[in-house]
Amino acid sequence: DQGFDEWNGIPRSSDRAFWPDSNSFTPGSHPDAVFTHVMSSFRGQEPKELEVYDRAKRATIDREITDQAIDFIKRKASTKQPFFAYLPYTQTHEPVDPHPDFNGKTGNGSFADVLAQTDAYVGELLDTIDKLGLKENTIFIFTSDNGREGVPRSFGFTGPWRGSMFSPYEGSLRVPFLIRWPGKIPTKHVSNELFHQIDLFPTLASFIGADIPKDRIIDGVDQSDFLMGKSEKSARESLVIYIGNELFGVKWRNWKLLIKELDEDGHGVKNLAYPKVFNLLVDPKEEVPEFNYLSDTWVDFPLYQVLEDHEASIESDLGTPDP
Structure with missing residues (x-):
């Protein structure tokens, strides 16, 4: 129970999708060396194991969780109640397998296909919010947890920044962060100020008027004034x-x-x-x-x-x- 009302996805790393299709996989080698399954659960229920997470399922799972997120948003919108949807796409982690609808679409390889696929899926989420009439009252965030993968066979580009995931360099630490809240957050504003993902907790709490717990140290800082254009400077210096x-x-x-x-x-x-x-x-x-x-x-x-x-x-x- 991580605080969500419902959940669909994979419980472990996407690289395990290689295992069912590997001719060198050894069943029984270890109790934990078993195929991963897609899982689903609701609050208060035991998670259910669904399909084996193999290369075929790897290619379709981001399509499926997008559809599930859209269904969730529509159901919550019909109740006229606030909702929180968290959608961590499995791509572009290895294996980089685009959906059949996008396989070969760009002509620039699987990684480019997956980027186009993700762009389209995020567009569908935005369109859903807009068509439901929720645009003005919905905070939409697009970001990532780290820079490109660091293994030699991985794809991605960190621009001039050194390093990759699992390194202390800027190519690991810097990620895109886009946020939309019409009428509250200025459009087309670009900044290179320091902003940490741990700042999202106190910032979102400030946006909705929620109280921050006082019985523990909160490392994040409230960035609401910065995001809303009331301050040119981030609330964080370090x-x-x-x-x-x-x-x-x-x-x-x-x-x-x-x-x-x-x-x-x-x-x-x-x-x-x-x-x-x-x-x-x-x-x-x-x-x-x-x-x-x-x-x-x-x-x-x-x-x-x-x-x-x-x-x-x-x-x-x-x-x-x-x-």
Whole structure:
């Protein structure tokens, strides 16, 4: 129970779709090495196992969860009650298998087909909101959880930014974030200010007038004034950088401090005896840390303050209260 009224999807990573079609899969090798199934559940009920998640199902699942989301929105709209729909598409994670309707559509390979497919599905969601007359009263967000995958066979492009998923570099940390709320959030406004996904919780709570719990530390900040155009500046000046449970560094404004890095030849974690500091305005590719740092060592103070404040907040955090 994660707080949703109903749920459809897969319980684990999409790469498990390879297994049923692999001629080297070994049944019985381990109790947990079993085929993944698409699952469905409603609040208070045991999840049901549906079809095996193989390559054929991999190609159609994003179509299916789009249809289910549209059905959910229509049902909730008919009750005249507020609703929250969360739709995390499985693409573009491996295997990149477009729906038959989009397979070969772009002429530029499966990854391009899947991008066109996702664009079309998001368009259907927007059209549904508009046709139901909910456009003016619905907050619609499109974003991602990380940059492109980091394995050699993966696709995607991070522009000038270094790195990929599972790295502490900008190619991992920077993602698109688009938000629509007509009449409340200005249209066609573009910003490069710092914004963290953990800010969504207090921001959405502020939008709808909900109270934030006071019995725990909330790391997110309310960005409602920034998004609504009341402030040109983000409410956030800094963030911390983690991979798993490892603290790799911090960002403050356009500066970045790394106390750890990844081994260039693998995924080993390297502790840095001499931390690296990057000025991301003049070195967005994170290529020459010392070159732009030596004349600005004053930046150590705000950067290390972010690190110290974060570690202090962990020490003072009592942990998640019992549900």
